[in-house]
Amino acid sequence: xxxxxxxxxxxxxxxxxxxxxxxxxxxxxxxxxxxxxxxxxxxxxxxxxxxxxxxxxxxxxxxxxxxxxxxxxxxxxxxxxxxxxxxxxxxxxxxxxxxxxxxxxxxxxxxxxxxxxxxxxxxxxxxxxxxxxx
Amino acid sequence: xxxxxxxxxxxxxxxxxxxxxxxxxxxxxxxxxxxxxxxxxxxxxxxxxxxxxxxxxxxxxxxxxxxxxxxxxxxxxxxxxxxxxxxxxxxxxxxxxxxxxxxxxxxxxxxxxxxxxxxxxxxxxxxxxxxxxx
Numbered sequence: 001x002x003x004x005x006x007x008x009x010x011x012x013x014x015x016x017x018x019x020x021x022x023x024x025x026x027x028x029x030x031x032x033x034x035x036x037x038x039x040x041x042x043x044x045x046x047x048x049x050x051x052x053x054x055x056x057x058x059x060x061x062x063x064x065x066x067x068x069x070x071x072x073x074x075x076x077x078x079x080x081x082x083x084x085x086x087x088x089x090x091x092x093x094x095x096x097x098x099x100x101x102x103x104x105x106x107x108x109x110x111x112x113x114x115x116x117x118x119x120x121x122x123x124x125x126x127x128x129x130x131x132x133x134x
Numbered sequence: 135x136x137x138x139x140x141x142x143x144x145x146x147x148x149x150x151x152x153x154x155x156x157x158x159x160x161x162x163x164x165x166x167x168x169x170x171x172x173x174x175x176x177x178x179x180x181x182x183x184x185x186x187x188x189x190x191x192x193x194x195x196x197x198x199x200x201x202x203x204x205x206x207x208x209x210x211x212x213x214x215x216x217x218x219x220x221x222x223x224x225x226x227x228x229x230x231x232x233x234x235x236x237x238x239x240x241x242x243x244x245x246x247x248x249x250x251x252x253x254x255x256x257x258x259x260x261x262x263x264x265x266x267x268x
Contacts, residue, residue, distance in 0.1 A: 008139070
């Protein structure tokens with residue numbers, strides 16, 4: 001079912017510092033910061049040859065990643081995102097296997113403009129998993 | 135400097151459960167478990183079209199990931215690994231930028247038989263970063 005690793009998302013307390021570090025210290029190609037008000041974050045894309053890293057800074061204290069940064073003030077890996085061909089088929093297959101889908105269970109439109117779902121970390125080795133239909 | 139994302143490593147308390155979950159629930163291709171006594175882990179490779187996930191179970195309580203699992207009993211993302219062309223050039227560039235290399239600072243031979251280094255998570259947004267020369 002799962003296809004490519006679409007991205008690894010890293011929550012960071014300071015996007016400028018994190019972006020400079022990926023560009024200047026690790027020598028990677030980084031995008032300009034993009035505000036995503038619908039998702040409560042500003043994001044910088046680190047473009048690697050085979051996938052991307054997304055550096056996420058909360059827009060305010062209501063951001064979905066604000067609580068994560070309170071627990072992990074230095075930042076940390078927040079989730080990984082796998083691509084699927086059909087988000088509804090994926091959801092139904094996962095639910096049939098007993099895996100928990102977060103929220104209402106209905107796909108939402110994610111930051112890339114495509115349908116996404118998040119899966120419960122307790123069902124996936126403590127890892128928050130996003131699925132994105134591509 | 136950094137190239138491809140070589141892998142994402144996830145520490146898991148039970149490799150059989152985690153491996154079955156990736157194969158049966160997420161529908162991914164998983165390898166048989168491989169014991170890596172030199173690195174204190176048994177590993178299962180989840181092969182994705184563009185990269186891989188490594189599921190790591192400690193061989194015993196002296197394993198480098200045993201303490202991580204004590205803090206995160208359900209498991210969690212342990213590190214991410216970026217490829218570099220020249221591990222010594224990468225190390226020297228990182229040290230010149232003030233980033234800390236773990237251990238002696240000399241590359242070791244990693245689980246794939248190639249030279250590796252680990253970088254201090256405090257310098258990289260709370261993320262343990264491995265560099266592997268390919």
